[in-house]
Amino acid sequence: MDLIPSFSVDHTRIVPGIFESRVDTLGEELVTTFDVRLKKPNAEPAIDPAAMHTMEHIVATYLRNHPKWKDKLIYWGPMGCLTGFYIIVKGRPAARDMYPIILDSFRYVSEFEGEVPGATAENCGKYLMHDLPMAKWEAKRYVEYLTRAKEENIFEYPKTERLTLEDGQAFFDS
């Protein structure tokens, strides 16, 4: 069997960012999957499953209610490796076109107060597995990273050895 495209990216070089993962054609339409990466794979701890779950719920609620994005959004969900999320949207926006909505979504999580949306036995498969404080902490960290990282590092998968975390690394070391 072939290695699927998202596995064929060299994960030792991935840094946090927003990357086009794949583009599919459905009939006449294009559908784009973005890698919304919060963690440098295998180099720092992955996200706690409960925090991941809470971010999934809050961002999903934000996107599904967003006037511009609710009709473009096909899917939003966590990666199994717990280092990021996938967002699938209609059309083929560039990764940098996704930057404002991704930033807004995680900023919304970082400032969220109250009950986690959908965290009930009726609406969720594991409603006790939530952690709002950690979700807010992770979201705030990602927002800070995205606003401080160099643009050339956060919209394209690293292709050469010279592209590393660079200024982002200083942030993670701090």
Ligand SMILES: [Zn+2]
């Ligand atoms: Zn759930």
